[in-house]
Amino acid sequence: MKLGEPTLDQLRIFLAVEEEGSFGAAAKRMGRAISAISYGISQMEAQLGVTLFEREGSRRPVLTDAGRGLLSEAQAITDRADALLAKTRSLHAGLESDLALVVDVMVPGDVIARVLRDFRTMFPTVGLRLQIEGLGAVAACLMEKESQLAIGGPVIADHPDFERQAIGTVDLLPVAAPGHALDRPDVKPGQSREHLQLVLTDRSRLTQGREFSVLSPLAWRLGDLSAKHALLKEGIGWGNMPRPLVAEDIAAGRLVVLDLPEKPGANYTFSALWRRDDKPGPSASWMIDAFRDALA
Template sequence: MLPNPTLDQLQVFLAVAESGSFSAASRALNRAQSVISYTIANLEAQLEVPLFERSGSRQPKLTEAGTAMLEDARRIVSDLEVMRARVKGLKEGLEAEVAVAISVMVPTDVMVDVLSEFRERFPSVSMRLNVGELGEMIDLVASGISTIGIGGAIVKQDDSLSIERIGHSFMMPVAAPHHPLARLNRPLTLADVREEVQLVVTDSSGHTKGRDFNVLSYKTWRVSDIATKHHLIRGGLGWGGLPASLIYEDLQTGRLVALELEAYEQGEYPIYAIRKISNPPGPAAAWMLEAFRASLSRCPNLEAFKAQLPFNRSKDAIAAE
């Protein structure tokens, strides 16, 4: 017959193993020591292996089988605690899942920090994460796929949505160090960029259809997402604007060069908190919104960001590559 230990037996086993004695476990669990001993004996009978060495020592010592069982028991009891926390949260109004859409314009370190703390604070809440671009954020929230959105390109007001500015980001025109524009090593004019391929992201949502932002070249390659654009620019296949937070390390290491192009508008790109008015966020989603607001408020402006970057390398350094 297959062993069928109970959760109570596993909890008693853990208490003895972690406290180091049957008497300490009895005090921790507020049970008689005889009950603790009886429970462990029943568990060993169920498993048909000894869990503790009792002879020759006043303190019980885990056997090889007991040591192997310890992690399994911890995992099973931990899963039970997660289930209990989830049920408690549901009773108190805590969401079972938070679905969030986050714009590529949100700095990656901010996103990781907020989601890390979210996991610690709400271990019982599942996460469904969509990363979107431009008008996709509006569509994900409006359609109900995402409960909240962080980012967004607000082209027109939607009365069914609550849209609140909570931070900013900005785009920077860049190119690979071996790209012809980077090799000019001087402020660029419109004439310089007109005949060079500019990489542009197409808005799959259709909200910005027919509208181009900061498209200055006559030659354009249109791609579906920022990640592809990023890789192609680093490969020297064109120039274009990328979120500053995404390319910080590239600029520090010289894999990309910031282009001094006055015609390229580098004003702040607003980041919004978006949600449906008819679907107010629960406690976990509301906490996440406030966490993003607090973190984004500490992001540097464009001038402060540029001040962190190394000086442009000389023409000789670029030519030597």
Template sequence: MIDALTLDQVRTFVVVAESGSFRSGATRLSRVQSAVSHAIANLEAELGVSLFDRTGHRPVLTPEGQALLSNARDVLLRVDAMRARARGMGEGVELELSLIVDVLFPLATVGGALREMRTVYPSVAIRLAVSPLGGPLEGLINRRFTLGIMAGEIFPDPAISRRALAEVQMIAVVAAEHPLGLNAGRVTVASPDLADHLQIVLSDPSQRSEGRDFGVLSPQTCRVSSQDAKHALILAGLGWGRLPEWQVERDLAEGRLVRLPTASLGRDSQLPMEVYLVHRIDEPLGPAARVFGDALARLCGR
């Protein structure tokens, strides 16, 4: 009966297949060869198929053995993952790392830190969201996320612990073919002139900025719900706006976007914005979150 299969038999099958012989498999398993041969024979009897052709000098996988080897490896992988997860529970390791990231922070850096965390705690699941403005703070306050990455100083909260990570340079840009872009390098644009053109602005999904606007200089606005939409509309020449340097660096280098020719939006149309790793003070971070935070800080410091 298939129900009589044991993990030991499955593991023995995989080790023999990978080592190329019963003798080598026995050495790897620290067993006598007869015990390994017996385990494989029992497994073949349970499955009703021959896994190895034993007619030659060395055992060779049969077509059935080849087909079932991937299943056996998958079984062992899942069992090992379950054991690691159970061990993590006993050590206080989180079952899940939930993270909400400000749209202004590069996800590639977050991915690098998550990869490092997973090498230490492979059983920890990951849940990630991206949100602008008050979204990360709201996610922490409502306990929907354990960790957040917040940009700027506009939403201070005494219940939130902050760890400075890096500066994101925000650059005021416009498409090269936009009327404001055509004057770049020749004419300096004043604030009243910016107000004559459409500004592309991110909407806040939270209620944190209700009744307030941040960095909005034009009465003409196009409000969008995502950073990618803002980037795309500015590239299309619809209007102007601020975008993080990491997102527009290539567009500026290749001439699709230009810096706004104005001194109203920082020197060289650029302003730094501090980015923080944040979490609730009343919810201390677990081992996986701490490893992630340290990895993120190290990557930001490069």
């Protein structure tokens, strides 16, 4: 038996009858005559070679086993069609079809999560591609057009190819495990150079060879902030960390803030950045405002 292909309209009729519980209610919902609803179901049954509803002996059409088996597939097809139409309407309205975002590793994770949760609610048709990078690698994503929007730190905020908008700051604190040699009130200038410092390294070429807040020649360079965090808690070296990431460890006594004469901690300023030849669209502009509010 050669099967036909039901139309999208027939699938919608099928779902309307099942959801409303009668041909009359489905007709009212869809603004059709009852005869049109009945005809649509009959045509779909003929094309698929199955009976979708038991009609005899009951005022209410009841799904057959075949009807129940096809219900979820029909729903999935109409859902995808609705998503396609919604995205098309968004494109006509100037909304991006997708947004490629790169975020500095120093941005607190809970801030990222809250912004992206609200983004999904505000822009359900916009696809999102997210990267988390550090230092110059954030700018590299923009330069190489892997991302359209960046939330980056001061290392790359002054790049001539970018437009930028300052949106907030995070405190960087010099920390170590309790009992570290620098965990004392009378540290002398230069003593920090005698101890292993853990440093977040740049994986891009844009800032290759540049050092940021590196005091000690005894340094381990790490490409992952979570690895640096774990080593600090194990008592391996000292280093600067964003306050939100270590606040619980400080409160619990797993890490201590070091009082160093050089005061290597600082405010790490975040900026929204985009290429001058790629102006932010509606969802990217919303994202900029959302990160600014979340970081305030």
